[in-house]
Amino acid sequence: MKHIKVESDVLIIGGGTAGCYAAIRIAEESGLSVVIADKADIRRSGCLAAGVNALNAYITEGHVPEDYVRYAAADAEGIVRHDLLLDLARRVNKVTHDMEKRGLTILKDENGKYVSRGWRNLKINGENIKPILAAEVKKKKNVRVFEHINITDLRYDTAVRGAYGFGLHDDSFYEFKAGAVLIATGGASGIYRPNNPEGAAHQMWYSPFNTGAGYCMGILAGAEMTTFEMRFIALRCKDTIAPTGTLAQGVGAKQVNAQGEIYEDKYGLTTPQRLWGTVSENRSGRGPCYLQTKGIDEKTKNDLYKAYLNMAPLQTLKWIENGGPTTANVEIEGTEPYVVGGHTASGFWVNRDRSTSKEGLFAAGDVAGGAPQKYVTGALAEGEIAAEGIMKFLLQKEADEDEELLNSKAIEKKAEYEKYLSNQNGAYTPDELESAMQKVMDEYAGGIRTDYIYTGAGLEAAGRRIEELTELLPLVRIKDVYDLLKLYEVRERLVVAKVLIAHLEARKETRWHGFQEYAEYPGQKDEFNCYINSILKDGRVQIIKRELVKVED
Ligand SMILES: Cc1cc2nc3c(=O)[nH]c(=O)nc-3n(C[C@H](O)[C@H](O)[C@H](O)COP(=O)(O)OP(=O)(O)OC[C@H]3O[C@@H](n4cnc5c(N)ncnc54)[C@H](O)[C@@H]3O)c2cc1C
DSSP: OOEEEEEEEEEEEEHHHHHHHHHHHHHHHHHEEEEEOOOOOOOOGGGGOOOOEEESSSOOOOOOHHHHHHHHHHHTTSSSSSHHHHHHHTTTTHHHHHHHHTTTTOOOTTTSBOOOOSOOOEEEEEEEEHHHHHHHHOOOOOOOOOOOOEEEEESSSSSSSEEEEEETTTEEEEEEEEEEEEEEOBOOOSSOOOSSSSGGTTSSSSSSSOOOOHHHHHHHHTEEEOOSSSSBBOOOTTTTTOSSHHHIIOOOOOOOOOOHHHOOOHSSSSSHHHHHHHHHHHHTTOOOEEEOTTTOOHHHHHHHHHHHHOHHHHHHHHHHHHHOOSSOOEEEOOOOOOTTTTTOOEEOOTTTBBBOOSEEEEEEEEOOOOOOOOOHEEEEEEEHHHHHHHHHHHHHHHOOOHHHHHHHHHHHHHHHHHHHHHHHTSSBBBBHHHHHHHHHHHHHHTTTGGEEEEEEEHHHHHHHHHHHHTTTTTGGGSSSSSHHHHHHHHHHHHHHHHHHHHHHHHHOOOOOOTBBBEOOOOOOOGGOOOEEEEETTTEEEEEEEEEOOOOOO
16 A cells, blocks of 8 residues: 555544534634545535435524523433533524525525524525535635545544544555544444345435444544443434434424324423334334324425425435325334434543543544534534634644654554455455344344343343454455455444443443333433443443533533
């Protein structure tokens, strides 16, 4: 592999929502040189690839940021960082107005006021939100974008100084050197067996290409993680895995069982409760379950068709094929569990400036923990907060890197890629290893197969199997650099799975029905009114219990 070295003041790993916005803010506020490295083309990468039809975090008139903190904290049964939430809630409106100036269409009523859906959500025409962000980034003279580069590891001595990766189009080894690094690679999908089989396996809720790379890099470098056990499981339209919020909140469609009984009131309306209600109805023999859309008028139907074209076109196609939501209720199901810090509180343990426990490393967006319900505008806000943190950090940074150590680490990493690439006759394909991992997690660590419920003995088995599968990585057959990408994606998921299992085991209660359902410990316990954090040390996940952080101004 050719060894390519790239130097900058700031390296941003992941040119998604948070990464692009951080780059824009640093470029507009400073003369620092910024590099974005992304595994894909940033015009259509990550969660925003297909577009979104709403900004889920916005403070409408008559409300204050503290209301948002209270809502997110209640939805997460108290396990949130109030301080982090407050910081981003105070900025979501500002970043919304900024995105509008940059070209995003936000729907307005006849009086020129934003059209909201509930008190914290704005309707947008967001199919092109990612191309808008990417174009803004590419206008900046001090930002260079390296696309189709898969980053696998951080470059660090005592502090983080860049990252290593490989080019998917030029088969080269990339060594990025930087004074500070922002990790913005999103959350982790594909750890559990998904709803749809084989060729349709990627028809999942979360971006299938966000594989937990940032978590993995941080975990392997010894960074502290938080609340992985608060998994996110989406309640989705069956088969298409399209969002249900537009039907439930947008149209007011109720959750009904096969007998037509409204069941949502029985279980509660928080995100996990809506899911758990559906699982429970199915378990009691009253499924399948639906969102009640039958009888909606033609205008609402047409609005729904358009709304779904903005974010999940498959659902509109399905409706056109089967007669539409006016004639049949929309069947719903839970997805497989994900680790996603933008919806729940899992991810890097960060300070208010979004610095992590590793010096020189910052985190923003779905990869950062503590602040659930952050969504698009929260990710933008965190990108901005991290940008400010990085600019301040670089002004004060003193320590220089240990060049000799870092050079030898780069040589080792390049040799690792080349060794894997030469393994043309390995016993397994990366896909086979991935399926085996998903089967283990599904069956033993609370996947769809067990209605998300797990036991201590199951977790113990899952932990053992994940270790065994990790040992098989050197036996994976690699034909080309695309297989190498898949191999590292499996590695990332295995590392996330290992930490997730340890967190599920450590929280000996059931805090969030459905999201975290420990069979032996069915209720909540006061002693777990705390964060479960972890650090990987000598190959073992060390659990740290931390006291809840109360709101500070
Ligand atoms: C299907 C779906 C619908 C949603 N709908 C809405 C909605 O309507 N409203 C709303 O407000 N929010 C919505 N959200 C949530 C919101 O989109 C996300 O929370 C937010 O975009 C996450 O931003 P991020 O920067 O953390 O991640 P992303 O925007 O996903 O960016 C991650 C980036 O990292 C890159 N990357 C990953 N791994 C690597 C690697 N190893 N090397 C280099 N690059 C890498 C990816 O290619 C990607 O560009 C939705 C999310 C999903 C998945």
